[in-house]
Amino acid sequence: MKKATFLICIILSTFSSCKQTVKSDNPFFREFDTPFEVPPFELIKPSHFMPAYLKGFEEQKKEIKAIITNPDPPSFDNTIKALEYSGQLLTKVSRVFGSLNSANTNDSLQAINREVAPLTSKHRDDISMNDSLFQRIKLVYENMGKLRLTDEEKKILDDTYKNFVRSGSALSPEDKKKVRKINQELSRLSVRFGENLLAETNGFKLIIDKKEDLTGLPEGIISQAANMAKSLKMDGKWIFTLQVPSMTPFLQYSDRRDLRKKLFTGYFMKGDNDNQNDNKAIIANIAKLRIEKAHILGYNSHADFIIERNMAKTPEKVFDFLGQVWAAALPVAKSEVTAQRYLINREGGKLKPEPWDWWYYTEKIKKEKFDLDDEVTRPYFKIDNVIDGMFYVANQLYGLVFTKRTDIPKYQPDVVTFEVTRNNKHVGILMIDNFPRPSKRGGAWCGAFRGQSRDIKGKMISPVVTMVTNSTPPTDDKPALLTLDEANTLFHEFGHALHQLLSNCTYPGVSGTSVPRDFVELPSQIMEHWVLEPEVLKVYAKHYQTGEIIPEAIVEKLEKAGKFNIGFLTVEYLAAALLDMEYHSLNEPVELDIREFENKVLDKYGLIPEIKPRYRSTYFNHIWNSGYAAGYYSYIWCEILDADAFQAFKETGNIFNKEVAGRFEEEILSKGGTKDPFDMYIAFRGKEPGIDALLENRGLK
Ligand SMILES: [Zn+2]
DSSP, X not given: OOOSBOOOOOOOOOOOOSOOOOOTTOGGGSOOOSGGGOOOGGGOOHHHHHHHHHHHHHHHHXXXXXXXXXXXXXXXXXXXXXXXXXXXXXXXXXXXXXXXXXXXXXXXXXXXXXXXXXXXXXXXXXXXXXXXXXXXXXXXXXXXXXXXXXXXXXXXXXXXXXXXXXXXXXXXXXXXXXXXXXXXXXXXXXXXXXXXXXXXXHHOEEEEOOGGGGTTOOHHHHHHHHHHHHHXXXXXXXXXXXXXXXXXXXXXXXXXXXXXXXXXXXXHTTTOSSSTTOOHHHHHHHXXXXXXHXXXXXXXXXXXXXXXXXXXXXXXXXXXXXXXXXXXXXXXXXXXXXXXXHHHHHTTOOOOOOGGGXXXXXXXXXXXXXXXXXXXXXXXXXXXXXXXXXXXXXXXXXXXXXXEESSSOOSSTTOEEEEEEETTEXXXXXXXXXXXXXXXXSSBEEEEEEOOXXXXXXXXXXXXXXXXXXXXXXXXXXXXXXXXXXXXXXXXXXXXXXXXXXXXXXXXXXXXXXXXXXXXXXXXXXXXXXXXXXXXXXXXXXXXXXXXXXXXXXXXXXXXXXXXXXXXXXXXXXXXXXXXXXXXHOOSOOOOOHHXXXXXHHHHHTOOTTOOOSSOGGXXXXXXXXXXXXXXXXXXXXXXXXXXXXXXXXXXXXXXXXXXXXXXXXXXXXXXTSSOHHHHHHHHHSSXXXXXXXXXXXXXX
């Protein structure tokens, strides 16, 4: 299933009028003099960002001025292309800043982010609400039929015009002012949401000082907790955090129900503790401002505004689709509760299962039913081996070769860097950053320090891609041994990375992962299908001590257990997706009571009390701070596509079928956002997929 994965594609474009201090030692003001022009991280100081941003704003402002004062009549080249290639310094600095602020932040970066977010929003509005610029774009757009343009150019012209309209270009001066004010406020609020969430996640620790309180926990998990304590100078104790690799095993194995409750409550109350990090008022404000903005732009709700540009096109279609899956999944989740009750009864217990019991009893049932638990498979999923496995798949499918490089700058010692080549030709750089730390936000994502495109003269610019996860870290005596779920996450993010690495576009605005939200998970989720294929397991799933390949008996159990707990996984995900849709389908800017609203929504759908949504409102980073508003449904929407697309390989009897892989690369991975996603999919598959492939894939049929 799709976990806390998301993709960041932060391409900020911005401006300010503050005074600037341009220092000649600022690395952003020079070409990066490093292998493959990777950012020279060791030279970049926090003090370099602000001057680079300010100069970036100023440069782009000049470029825009040159476009609108051009005496020649508006053309594709002097308007659309010139706009596409403007703001290069800004893109350069904002990609580095955005990536670092997510994966390796500190007080200085957070302070810069607070300052730069509203400036960015203002700069973006200055461009998108510039009437002279809009009039030129409009003229080119209206003459599109008469121009000799490539398909990619047509698409970028269409996107540019529509994005300007959607940003408020066609509004009255008074309404433009209102939208600007809302954008400023929204950028400030989402920064605060993210900061509060990081503080809440780092602020809670379950500290255990008596060995008997560790009852039920496997040895590996205990030593991981001891390591955590040691790193916090609390030698001799054990610490569990709200990070998934620390929390989930505790919930699975700890026999201490009171402690499970304490830890999980710490998790699901994040941002809802009525303290200085509380996110309720912030969310209520964001939701309200989004509705106000949608109304000014002529939409009924924020969901209408967002989904119009997605594959789904309307919120009704999304609700209808989610409703169908919900109806199939809820009874399965209920039957899973019944199984838990049955087990509790048999053990002579009287308790009623609560949300902090789910993982514990599920683990027991899994053990009983399939004789399988995460601790049995971990030794076969050493992180380096899993990475080798995903590289093997990419090699078989696309002929890519990954070579470890130690001469390339990195932003943190944990980062491992690879050069990607094909037929001895450079394709791009891939950085992988796997372990949790307080400076990293939760979840997993893929981004890029530089996206693929061609420069204005047509020369190829190769991508520098980064994959970030929060996987189980190594301990003193063991390497990083992953759960199957974590192995899936690696393959997932690697799929996003391939989408960027194999992009073959001209214009930066449509390259790589610049596709609608409800299409972008196809390249990532399809990769998850290879994780458990026996042919692939044989290559990478080797015991970390003996090198023995994962025994067939375990593989069989894994396959059998594949659909286990699917009711829960589907329902907790859908509950979050529905919550997102309900917030963003509101059509009146009311003052929301967040707890009340959340309860009302979950009651309406009949969510059972044993399950909490995967994200409660106050820590739902995807929708308040990460571009997934009215878009969290995308993961399961894309599953229709990835389940069906993987069938295209299966049907040939060869999961590495080169012809199918070639078509997938040609029609989808290389195309970026240069075509309508629906057309891309049809070009690959020849037909439209239905919901059946998804239900079958999940065993919900
Ligand atoms: Zn993803």
